[in-house]
Amino acid sequence: MKKSEEKPRPKGRPKKTRRERMTTLIMQAPMTIWAALFIIAPFCLLAFMSFMTKGPLGSIQYTPTLDNYKEILNPVYADVIKQSLVVAGWTTTLTILMGYPLAGFIAKVKSKTSSLLTILLMLPLWVSGLVVLYSFVILLNNSGIINTILMKLHLLKEPLALLYNNFAIVVGMIYMFLPFAVLPMYSSIEKLDPGLIEASKDLGAGPVKTFCKVTLPLTSPGVFAAIILTFIPCIGYYMVTDMLGGGTSLMIGNLIYRQFTISRNWPFGAALSVVLAVIIFLMVFIYTKLGGDLDDLGA
């Protein structure tokens, strides 16, 4: 430090290095402390807890064990894992299939219209996701709006069971996550060079071939970002499952929630969380290896 100060430096900027370093350190401090205390430390504790033993009445005995992880393999939970994968899988697939054409449309129109469409898309969720979601209970129940209309039109004799099943859960999940999934797909479609598509067409490829060989591969980072943005929260959103699944079907999110409320088994809840986190880190790792940018997940 001392030595660098003695070096000759350009006029007009005395002691630049030291002051600059100080400013940088001051700017870094809040986020460093925040990340250390509220992100890194909690995750370390989570990992630590997952190896502890559950004591009586929800207490924790600090004797290391692998039982919590063995417990996850218990066939009782196989259904929960299967249910989570089915719901998250359907939601993600449908969200991408429904969202991609919408993203394409938003990228196609004038920039004023596209920002208006984006605002309109997010608006219903600003208010209160839960209250709007509850509308699906009103819409889908046996004497609900959809069933009433279909029966009045004599299209149905018996009401369709639309609520309290996987269909309702998936509809609710799509509703919650599609707006967020559209954004990264939109930004990657917008970045696409239209010249490439014309070139493909000029060279004799039809619209389907152009889409499969040019458009889709070039917009795949956006699609993958959308997959992550749908699949991950979908597994953890226990409220949607509770509200529209009627509390009969459990997902991993519900199971974790129960370990901290009804069952009071923190170590098992921690182990479930760690497994979930590891799976998701693998997904994100693949995403970044495929050339995806983490920043696309936040905007």
Place this chain on the structure above:
Amino acid sequence: MKKKKIINGLHKTYVLLLFLFFYAPVAVMILFSFNTSKANVVWQGFTTKWYLKLMGDSELWGIFGTTVLIAVLTTIFASVVGTMGAIGYKKSKGKLAKLITNSTYFPIVIPEIVLAVALFMIFNTSGFSLGIPAIVIGNTTICLPYVYITVKSRLVGMEPSIEEASLDLGADRIYTLFHITIPQIMPGIVSGAFMAFSLSLDELIITSFLADAGTTTLPMKVYSMMKKGISPEINALATVIFTVSILCVVIYLAVDGIRTIKAVKARKKPRDL
């Protein structure tokens, strides 16, 4: 050409249908705020009594106040910490810097419940009492990456020579920061703050894990009512919030429109400079 027109028409219809899917539940929400039935699952009759009840409902407004207070505090913390972090870590490339910046992304890529559980356990084992401060910390933690990312992307797009010019002309770091850097990254800070505010208003999972017995936020209240049916009064409140948000959007668009018109007019005039 005709084929293209048909495809365009289909595309438009599809988008319209999708927006119908998005706004049908909102329409139902508004309609059922005028429902006479308290269980609010089936339509019974028209009334405005829930709006009257809402006006005098000090408990619900108290809950709403708590929710807004948490959202405001969260927005302030997330904006300050995220902006400072984005500026501070702009040029850092060390291992430790990588660890900090990468861990900032955790809250977006990890399901909320995992973060909620982790924070809940650390507050419990360290003896930090749950309640509004804990909720604000939790909400700030999930909102932080959004501010960090939006600000960072503005910083990356910034012309570095402007900052250098300011320093060369004798301005110190602090002056340059407040007069050059921050004005340029302001749109990033604003959109990050906006994101943080709206996320925090609707946050349920982290909040319910970190709340003490005396703290209730609006999403928590709604969730607790879910089993018995959400009262139309909540629909009325949500309708009011929705109307206010729409008004904000309309005002924003109007101001933006006026600005564009002014800019076009200004461009037509010969330049005095």
